[in-house]
Amino acid sequence: MAQEVNMRDVVDCLKQIMYPGFDRDIVSFGLVKNVQASNGHVAFSLAFSTQDESTRRQITMTAKEAVERMPGVQDVQITGPPPGQSATAQGPAAGQHGQAGQPGKIELPGVKTIVAVASGKGGVGKSTVSVNLSAALADAGASVGLLDADIYGPSIPTMMGVKDQPGVVGQKILPMIAHDIKMMSFGFLIPEDQSVTWRGPMVHQAVQQLLRDVLWGELDCLVIDMPPGTGDAHLTLTQSVPLTGGLVVTTPQDVALIDARRGVAMFQQVNVPILGIIENMSYFNCPHCGERTDIFTTGGGRRASEALGVPFVGELPLDPAVCLAGDQGTPIVRRDPESQQTEAFRRVAETLRTSIGV
Numbered sequence: 001m002a003q004e005v006n007m008r009d010v011v012d013c014l015k016q017i018m019y020p021g022f023d024r025d026i027v028s029f030g031l032v033k034n035v036q037a038s039n040g041h042v043a044f045s046l047a048f049s050t051q052d053e054s055t056r057r058q059i060t061m062t063a064k065e066a067v068e069r070m071p072g073v074q075d076v077q078i079t080g081p082p083p084g085q086s087a088t089a090q091g092p093a094a095g096q097h098g099q100a101g102q103p104g105k106i107e108l109p110g111v112k113t114i115v116a117v118a119s120g121k122g123g124v125g126k127s128t129v130s131v132n133l134s135a136a137l138a139d140a141g142a143s144v145g146l147l148d149a150d151i152y153g154p155s156i157p158t159m160m161g162v163k164d165q166p167g168v169v170g171q172k173i174l175p176m177i178a179h180d181i182k183m184m185s186f187g188f189l190i191p192e193d194q195s196v197t198w199r200g201p202m203v204h205q206a207v208q209q210l211l212r213d214v215l216w217g218e219l220d221c222l223v224i225d226m227p228p229g230t231g232d233a234h235l236t237l238t239q240s241v242p243l244t245g246g247l248v249v250t251t252p253q254d255v256a257l258i259d260a261r262r263g264v265a266m267f268q269q270v271n272v273p274i275l276g277i278i279e280n281m282s283y284f285n286c287p288h289c290g291e292r293t294d295i296f297t298t299g300g301g302r303r304a305s306e307a308l309g310v311p312f313v314g315e316l317p318l319d320p321a322v323c324l325a326g327d328q329g330t331p332i333v334r335r336d337p338e339s340q341q342t343e344a345f346r347r348v349a350e351t352l353r354t355s356i357g358v
């Protein structure tokens, strides 16, 4: 039986297509955006900067044929860039010479996929989502790593209930392991009472070190809890790791749409596929009667997804038990595996597993 094709397979396939006249593929040039794959239906857009009709046609046809030939693909839709994105369209600049390879990228050979969890601003539940998604992925049988790249406010040590210092072998740091998840955080390396003022380049270097100098070993998925915001440091960071894709966490209010849009744009700028938007604190389930109450304006995350042309991965309830579990060092997915909250995290993890193929 043909295996279901996922987003990563499609991106890998498109990486084989060279830009005409260049020794560099169309993905690394940033042409390919918004890749989606579900049940054999594949869609992506090609954000051309060139006005040359024959180059555009040649790339479009080659890309379509290549993806159509993939086992499990039923149909392929190629669209232009979503409205408002033409300014970020990519391609070789005039006079640019083709060059293979991406200098400065850190290779993590044993790590199959890397997923960055980002948000336009802090406090929307990025760490909570990272921790519980990691646990749900591990429950589904994946070997999972969790990198706390939020060096401004590392909360993974607290949320995972780990305080010790990591061991060192030679020049390498051993990841801490808790709840079947390998993890690393600056919170393990810097005493809690010591504050560090990070500037852009330092953020970049610090996070590179956590990636390069940690013995991650074999992982199906490395989840990165990104620093809040979308500044330059994030851009360099997303460029220095071969990211499989990015998730953007938001809350349901319409004002959050602006932040979600910024988060999505950050990934798009560096040509990281958008795995989708997750809406956290979407609704409240009454613990007494089970009735669902929407506390904020509803559907902001879904509307943002539609407006931006990216997948909507799911919604997660606002629940004191989620917060308490995090504060006490055991993610809700582990603390209360049968709960509705856990079920919501599992659904999001399943969608993620399908799209990254782990």
Ligand SMILES: Nc1ncnc2c1ncn2[C@@H]1O[C@H](COP(=O)(O)OP(=O)(O)O)[C@@H](O)[C@H]1O
Residues within 6 Å of the ligand: 119, 121, 122, 123, 124, 125, 126, 127, 128, 129, 155, 228, 280, 281, 316, 317, 318, 319, 320, 321, 322, 323, 324, 326, 327
């Ligand atoms: N779905 C949720 N239900 C209840 N509390 C939540 C939920 N998501 C996050 N929180 C709480 O909100 C606060 C901020 O979440 P956190 O994951 O630290 O956000 P971020 O990493 O984006 O700054 C934490 O106290 C956390 O426990």
Ligand SMILES: [Mg+2]
Residues within 6 Å of the ligand: 126, 127, 128, 150, 153, 155
């Ligand atoms: Mg956080």
